Amino acid sequence: MAPEAQHGAARLSLAERLSYGAGDFGFSLAYNMAGAFLLFYYTNVAMLPAAAVGTIFLAARLLDAVIDIFVGIAVDKTRTRWGRTRPYFLFTAIPYALVFILVFTVPDWSENAKLIYAFLTFKALGILMSLGSIPYTALMPMMTTDTGERLKLGGMR
Template sequence: MELTLKQKTAFGIGAVGKDMVYALSASYVMYYYQDVLGLSASFVGVVLMAARFFDAFNDPFMGILVAKTRTRWGRFRPWIFSGTLLNALVLYALFAAPVLDEAALMVYFSVVYILWGVTYTMMDIPYWSMIPAVTRTPKDRENLSMVGRTCAGVGSALIAMFTMLLVGILGGDSERAGFRWVALIVAVIFAVTELVCCISMKETTPQ
């Protein structure tokens, strides 16, 4: 049986939400911690670089965990759902930093940003790895991958177009407050879109 329009739409909706989260972090975390909160650019850069180094080990480890997973809900959806909830919470924490002195803020940013990367990987790897488990033909797999990539671009574009506009509207004179509200909105959208994806995508082929 070929993929239905509902399934393709649900997978695409999932890609929109998860790439909104990724784009918000990738595009604005340095601005938020450097320009809004006042940490040094060199320190923020070191944390970002360390996180990429950590991902080189975290990504394959997550792939192994997913490959060994066996549940009544399938192999991938439990990770997508749990990773989404955790990542949404960490995303909000990332852009809702409490008022701290410089040293404490450095520790806070380092810990929360690493956690953001870990929890994002928890849902991102199984999201893309799920494609062969919900499709039966190479054509379906190619189509679903194309839907995911296209909708991911939509999610990134939404962040690029509206983030600073919403920061100004919601935060007024306080960019700190504006980013907190934007992160909350994106986190909620993320949770809803991945829930739609998990409900609609059924694993039908053995891996």
């Protein structure tokens, strides 16, 4: 069944609910790993000052709040032969994986250059996460109008 097919109030199969949950797993796993281990990596492996890394994280998250709004608007306005949300999944997955690798590959440069690199790669990861996650969330009401089914889908995420 097409991911953006309108189910109306029809019940979703277990396979559809599991598929929806598994699809989000890929985007969330990488971002959660970065969230859990990146502070340690930047401070203990890349040898960046903790205060600077904290500032990078704060600035990146504040920018995320603004970027997310624009991604949501873009999803609402998207009309392609693949649907409204599928292009975001198709065209962000590989760049997202590559940027995830780059986030954990800080070159042996000067401290300032490493800080700039850390900010740019972490921010790029956040933007790509938004470009994958926000359309994925928008997919849920396209799959069913039933509130109970939406709750089950949300639980699968």
